[in-house]
Amino acid sequence: MIAQLSRTERQWAAVLAILLALLGLTMAIAARQGPMAVHGFMALALGVGLFIAVGSVLEKPQPATSRLAQYYDDPTKVGIALAMAWGLFAMGIGLWVAALMVWPDATFGHAWMSYGRIRPVHTTGVIFAFGGNALIATSFHVMQRTSRTRLADQLSPWFVLVGYNLFLVWSVTGYMMGVTQSKEYAEPEWYADIWLVVVWVAYLVLYLRTLARRAEPHIYVANWYYLAFIVVVAVLHIVNGFALPVSFAGAKSYTVFSGVQDAMVQWWYGHNAVAFFMTSGFLGMLYYYLPVRSQRPIYSYRLSILSFWGITFFYLWVGSHHLHYTALPHWVQTLGMTFSIMLLVPSWASAGNAIATLNGAWGRVRDDATLRFMFVAAVFYGLSTFEGSFMAIRPVNALSHYTDWTVGHVHSGALGWLAMVTFGAFYSTVPLIWGRKAMYSAQLIEWHFWLALAGLLTYVFSLWNAGITQGLMWRTYNAAGTLNYSFIESIDAMRPYYIARFLGGVLFLAGICVGAVNIWLTVRGVRGQAPDRPLALQGAE
Amino acid sequence: MSLFKAHYNLEKKSIWLVIGIIAAASVGGLVEIAPLFTIDQTVETTPDMRVYTPLELAGRNIYIREGCYACHSQMIRTLRDEVERYGPYSLAAESQYDHPMLWGSKRTGPDIARLGGKYSDEWHAAHLNNPRDVVPSSIMPAYSWLAETGLDVSDLGAHLAALRALGVPYTDAMIENASTDALAQATPDSDAASGVAERYGETTNMRRFSSRKTVTELDALISYLQILGQMTQTAYTAEPKEVE
Numbered sequence: 006m007i008a009q010l011s012r013t014e015r016q017w018a019a020v021l022a023i024l025l026a027l028l029g030l031t032m033a034i035a036a037r038q039g040p041m042a043v044h045g046f047m048a049l050a051l052g053v054g055l056f057i058a059v060g061s062v063l064e065k066p067q068p069a070t071s072r073l074a075q076y077y078d079d080p081t082k083v084g085i086a087l088a089m090a091w092g093l094f095a096m097g098i099g100l101w102v103a104a105l106m107v108w109p110d111a112t113f114g115h116a117w118m119s120y121g122r123i124r125p126v127h128t129t130g131v132i133f134a135f136g137g138n139a140l141i142a143t144s145f146h147v148m149q150r151t152s153r154t155r156l157a158d159q160l161s162p163w164f165v166l167v168g169y170n171l172f173l174v175w176s177v178t179g180y181m182m183g184v185t186q187s188k189e190y191a192e193p194e195w196y197a198d199i200w201l202v203v204v205w206v207a208y209l210v211l212y213l214r215t216l217a218r219r220a221e222p223h224i225y226v227a228n229w230y231y232l233a234f235i236v237v238v239a240v241l242h243i244v245n246g247f248a249l250p251v252s253f254a255g256a257k258s259y260t261v262f263s264g265v266q267d268a269m270v271q272w273w274y275g276h277n278a279v280a281f282f283m284t285s286g287f288l289g290m291l292y293y294y295l296p297v298r299s300q301r302p303i304y305s306y307r308l309s310i311l312s313f314w315g316i317t318f319f320y321l322w323v324g325s326h327h328l329h330y331t332a333l334p335h336w337v338q339t340l341g342m343t344f345s346i347m348l349l350v351p352s353w354a355s356a357g358n359a360i361a362t363l364n365g366a367w368g369r370v371r372d373d374a375t376l377r378f379m380f381v382a383a384v385f386y387g388l389s390t391f392e393g394s395f396m397a398i399r400p401v402n403a404l405s406h407y408t409d410w411t412v413g414h415v416h417s418g419a420l421g422w423l424a425m426v427t428f429g430a431f432y433s434t435v436p437l438i439w440g441r442k443a444m445y446s447a448q449l450i451e452w453h454f455w456l457a458l459a460g461l462l463t464y465v466f467s468l469w470n471a472g473i474t475q476g477l478m479w480r481t482y483n484a485a486g487t488l489n490y491s492f493i494e495s496i497d498a499m500r501p502y503y504i505a506r507f508l509g510g511v512l513f514l515a516g517i518c519v520g521a522v523n524i525w526l527t528v529r530g531v532r533g534q535a536p537d538r539p540l541a542l543q544g545a546e
Numbered sequence: 547m548s549l550f551k552a553h554y555n556l557e558k559k560s561i562w563l564v565i566g567i568i569a570a571a572s573v574g575g576l577v578e579i580a581p582l583f584t585i586d587q588t589v590e591t592t593p594d595m596r597v598y599t600p601l602e603l604a605g606r607n608i609y610i611r612e613g614c615y616a617c618h619s620q621m622i623r624t625l626r627d628e629v630e631r632y633g634p635y636s637l638a639a640e641s642q643y644d645h646p647m648l649w650g651s652k653r654t655g656p657d658i659a660r661l662g663g664k665y666s667d668e669w670h671a672a673h674l675n676n677p678r679d680v681v682p683s684s685i686m687p688a689y690s691w692l693a694e695t696g697l698d699v700s701d702l703g704a705h706l707a708a709l710r711a712l713g714v715p716y717t718d719a720m721i722e723n724a725s726t727d728a729l730a731q732a733t734p735d736s737d738a739a740s741g742v743a744e745r746y747g748e749t750t751n752m753r754r755f756s757s758r759k760t761v762t763e764l765d766a767l768i769s770y771l772q773i774l775g776q777m778t779q780t781a782y783t784a785e786p787k788e789v790e
């Protein structure tokens with residue numbers, strides 16, 4: 006793979022590897038001990054490793070120029086592999102976290118294993134590691150296809166991928182060592198945050214440079230969504246990340262904002278991580294792979310415009326629905342609720358646009374599990390946004406907030422929408438970029454589909470029940486006019502639901518294991534080869 | 547329609563698309579967040595507001611490190627059942643020195659915004675060591691290592707200084723004596739103890755928080771748990787607004 010880089014690119018790669026090693030060394034020396042030193046050594050080792058890898062091929066002959074007439078898919082391949090590996094890891098941890106809520110002693114007295122430390126490992130792992138790598142990998146694929154051009158260069162995609170994954174490794178190992186800012190979905194400490202900004206800027210620049218080379222006059226919808234994902238996540242991450250390190254030689258920092266302002270900034274960030282990481286980016290995926298796989302054009306171009314700008318504008322207003330009835334001023338809560346309800350319009354416009362696209366291709370949806378994954382994803386996107394708008398209504402939120410209903414909602418979105426569309430996209434892409442005729446086994450895709458669907462339904466139904474039960478128990482009064490249930494009684498009542506949720510998790514994880522095996526066998530080429538598709542033959546879908 | 551025509555052209559220019567995205571996305575945040583810094587009523591005035599002692603701050607950082615916030619909220623909403631279960635609803639002022647806030651979003655365990663003084667130190671020590679010793683069907687994890695781990699107080703001065711830079715009113719003397727004060731608060735018979743009362747007030751909880759000889763992470767965490775809801779008395783004295 007490295008030999009595919011041109012001489013100059015290899016030289017630059019070597020320079021970057023040295024810089025990374027130096028950065029790691031500086032961190033390790035400055036911190037001397039503790040988590041930041043460990044992270045410094047990780048960067049050092051990675052830098053040295055990369056340098057050796059690049060150095061060994063530095064003087065090899067230039068790759069053939071014919072490569073420039075083809076798409077550059079190596080980073081996509083690696084990104085897909087990373088996403089699958091992280092997915093297995095993070096969902097495995099998720100299962101463990103679920104187990105801890107039934108068998109709380111399964112931490113065996115080890116600090117790094119305890120619930121509070123590994124829960125963020127799970128959330129970061131699924132959202133940012135599994136989802137993030139999937140987004141990066143598919144965005145590379147999609148931006149080339151829809152622009153009918155090759156990635157702007159061969160080095161920056163690797164910088165983005167490697168840098169992003171270093172950020173992820175720093176994050177999850179950090180949590181286990183107790184390094185966290187405690188801001189939900191933004192737990193990594195200041196140096197990891199700064200590093201992510203560097204990586205992210207490189208990602209944006211690469212995207213824009215590739216778009217600039219496009220052979221199509223128009224920028225296809227999928228790219229608007231990927232762009233919104235990249236740009237807005239950058240803004241959110243930077244603002245929410247403002248923090249003052251206690252010392253530049255240590256991991257700990259204090260968030261610049263405090264109290265109510267911090268809460269609002271946090272959920273402005275938090276909800277728009279939902280919007281722009283978990284929605285916008287994946288809509289980009291949907292808008293490309295769904296029409297390609299179903300061989301139908303997107304149902305309505307105008308609807309995609311309306312929903313794109315609707316989502317981009319409305320979402321940023323809704324963060325305060327996480328803070329209903331709290332010390333946040335009432336007017337902000339009201340705005341958040343109002344916009345959350347309005348948000349349903351562009352959300353359903355997107356979901357409807359996707360589903361209407363399948364009109365006339367229902368036969369394919371029935372026969373092709375890959376397409377069915379994407380269909381179910383669109384349906385669950387519609388369901389979770391409806392549920393979300395409903396939960397954002399103040400009196401409903403009075404019941405749902407703080408309960409497992411929220412967790413049920415999150416997983417209807419995360420499993421039903423994000424994971425499903427990702428699997429659909431992967432099953433469409435893998436055979437194509439590895440030059441195979443089809444996935445190794447269509448039967449295994451069916452298995453994966455049904456396991457995932459069964460797991461997802463078990464999961465969300467048990468937690469909807471759990472959450473509503475909890476919420477009602479907390480507010481039930483007895484005839485004497487006092488609260489009827491102690492808190493611990495509400496915990497006892499959760500046990501059957503938590504067990505059911507665990508089982509749902511087992512099914513879902515089993516599904517992704519089947520998927521990983523299938524992808525692995527496809528890549529190994531157990532089935533026949535298909536010719537790689539040269540640039541010019543590829544239509545702009 | 548001309549709007550779609552305009553969009554047709556916008557789609558050809560990636561830079562304008564990016565600018566458009568930033569513009570559309572900025573409005574909501576600006577309208578909702580900026581006024582929170584400028585409107586005075588956002589945070590109530592609380593003359594009796596105190597700051598965290600270095601020991602409590604260390605305890606708070608352990609609370610963060612262990613991810614207790616993943617299961618415990620510290621935000622009582624303005625709802626009747628919550629006020630009856632947990633106590634007066636939380637005021638914005640109560641977390642005004644909290645960088646970051648720990649309001650939380652999930653109650654796997656109960657809200658602990660008003661925990662201070664509810665239980666004895668011994669109860670907390672036993673509970674943190676193994677919750678099931680105290681509450682048999684608890685699903686809270688055991689934190690047995692806290693009692694084994696000595697508290698690192700070496701850089702607490704830098705912590706206080708960082709917080710002061712962000713607006714928390716720590717004095718020079720507090721910053722200078724942070725490390726000694728942290729240990730002294732949990733060893734009330736030591737010479738340094740008087741300094742803690744002098745700097746942080748006579749009502750500061752000065753005692754051994756656990757039965758250990760040396761000051762451990764457990765002491766720090768318990769000292770923090772015991773002042774939750776006690777940073778100011780405003781919530782208990784103020785005329786309550788309607789709860790729903």
Ligand code: HEM
Pocket residue numbers: 189279283284323326327328345346348349352386389390391392393394395396397402405406407411412414415418419422423651
């Ligand atoms: C119209 C769209 C949506 C709206 C209005 C919405 C609304 C909400 C509401 C009201 C909450 C509960 C806040 C609370 O009480 O704490 C929430 C939480 C959440 N939702 Fe949604 N939701 C939407 C779509 C989605 C989608 C598609 C996902 C995809 C994964 C998702 C993921 C989440 C996450 C991760 C949380 C945070 C849970 C937490 O840690 O507190 N949401 N959303």
